[in-house]
Amino acid sequence: MQNISENSGSIVAPRHLAIIMDGNGRWAKNREKPRVSGHREGAKAVRRVITACAQLGVQELTLFAFSSENWKRPSLEVNALMTLFVESIKRESSSLKENGIRTKIVGDISRFSPTLQEQIHKVEQLTADCSLMNLNIAANYGGRWDILQACKQLTEKCMEGQLAVDDLTEADLSQVLSVSKDVDLMIRTGGEKRISNFLMWQAAYAELYFSNTLWPDYDKEDLLEAFAFFNGRERRFGMTSAQVQNKEVKDAN
Ligand code: IPE
Ligand code: IPE
Ligand code: MG
Secondary structure, three states: OOEOOOOOOOOEOOOEEEEEOOOHHHHHHHOOOOHHHHHHHHHHHHHHHHHHHHHHOOOEEEEEEEEOOHHHOOHHHHHHHHHHHHHHHHHHHHHHHHOOEEEEEEOOHHHOOHHHHHHHHHHHHHOOOOOOEEEEEEEEEOHHHHHHHHHHHHHHHHHOOOOOHHHOOHHHHHHHOOOOOOOOEEEEOOOOOOOOOOOOOOOOOOEEEEOOOOHHHOOHHHHHHHHHHHHOOOOOOOOOHHHHHHHHHHHHO
């Protein structure tokens, strides 16, 4: 983990941060505006948070933009979200590249329009060599979908003789997930306390932080609050507190 220097004292950023960006609809409703305007404002928060995370030393950021269940929404809203997605990628591509942000869209993109798929491939290729921060935008993503597609890949590898069923490890499965790294901190904005089929496997030991801030209002201060919470957690991974603290002493020597 990296120390945050800029006006945040000694707060340490999580290595892999995942965010369920919720509350766009309620933000709009509070202002008697259509839900789409909430999504538009939400896109501005996405930009703000990506910049802040890169500044604060987050190594990998995974944002939940559209779930595999969100297709159930009214088609007007789904279409508006798709348009917004295309526009945002087009607009932000060069600045992502300039800021060293390696961008991937994770999820089943085969259901998207050819135009959107083309934009996705373009931004992924453009930023492929970037190394300051990895950004994963989860779109048409579901945690169960991810585990299932990973199982299909492993099955194929076994059938081709590249792997043996009896020797399969958790690391083998992690490697073929669309997001491989374990999540350190998962934030959900908008006040709901559920995971909504986000990174089911990768969040097995994540610290969970629920914020009442609606996503379009989310900013660097909110992020620092979540990081301060994260810094106050003792991550025991099944061990006792004494074991963890003893290990820290050993690591420091
Ligand atoms: C999150 O905000 C954005 C997406 C799921 C695409 P919502 O649109 O779910 O906002 P609420 O929960 O209705 O306020
Ligand atoms: C989760 O938000 C998905 C995204 C943030 C993209 P939802 O608003 O769709 O979640 P539920 O349906 O309330 O659980
Ligand atoms: Mg919601």
